[in-house]
Amino acid sequence: MEGIFLMDAGTGEVTRLADGGGPAWSPDGTRIAFTRSGEGGFELWVMDADGSAATMLGAGLGPAWSPDGTRIAFSRSPIDLGDLWVMNADGSRVMQVEGGMQFSWSPDSTRIATVTGAAMPDLGIVGVDGSSFVRLAAGQHPAWSPDGTRIAFVTWSEQPGIATLDPSSGDITTITRGVGEPYAPAWSPDGTRIAFMNSRGGVLVVAAEGDDAALLASGLPAGYAPAWSTDGAWLAFTIANPEGTATDIHLVRADGSGLQRLTTSGTARGPVWRPVAP
Helix, strand or coil: CCEEEEECCCCCCEEEEEECEEEEECCCCCEEEEEEEECCEEEEEEEECCCCCCEEEEECEEEEECCCCCEEEEECCCCCCCCEEEEECCCCCCEEECCCCCEEECCCCCEEEEEECCCCCEEEEEECCCCCCEEEEECEEEEECCCCCCEEEEECCCCCEEEEECCCCCCEEEEEECCCCEEEEEECCCCCEEEEEECCCCEEEEECCCCCCEEEECCECCCCCCEECCCCCEEEEEEECCCCCCEEEEEEECCCCCCEECCCCCECCCCCCCCCCC
């Protein structure tokens, strides 16, 4: 059965916390929201950081905490561009907002960058108060910058690439192209770099102001975003073996050095760093 594990990146010690998948840390590092398959479909759960006090909040999957820790955004459809919901962190006040399964919270917790549509995906912003979706660009995989001034996303105009947009003006800046089909951009904690994966299985980093993307590691595509350590020194990511039959978590320094494989089970994927030290 799919499980959620806690690993010490320094010692390699692993502790199983719960059955389920898709873990998301609360901003203060004290709780974990996650998804579990139930008899009626996908269920959203929350537990303490040590795996105790697990509580089901309701139907849903793909949880993401608001930066202030008061709300959780999630979907109720496994389809990539499915629906978008927001609820209080205790499971109360569940509300559907316009958007899809690809989304990213604004740093002030008042808005969500999200994607609607399937054949021609539109990226835009919706307020957590239920205000209407405001289209900003054609694109996918939004990621809000730590300072709230830009949103990174995947653009398909001309050729696939990573771009950023100013949510206040709508101005778009192309950061990099010619790197294969990119996905899942992730900002470094200081907002100076953007890591992303590509269809060739590469883990790449590019300066947020635009530059040639540096390839840090390669393998087979695994469909998960790279995850920055809280100090911005390391990236954890998932890649598949050459046969595509197993996935494991790897670690590399942001400068491309120190590449190492953290797991050997062949079933590990989707790492997320604890936001604060225990």
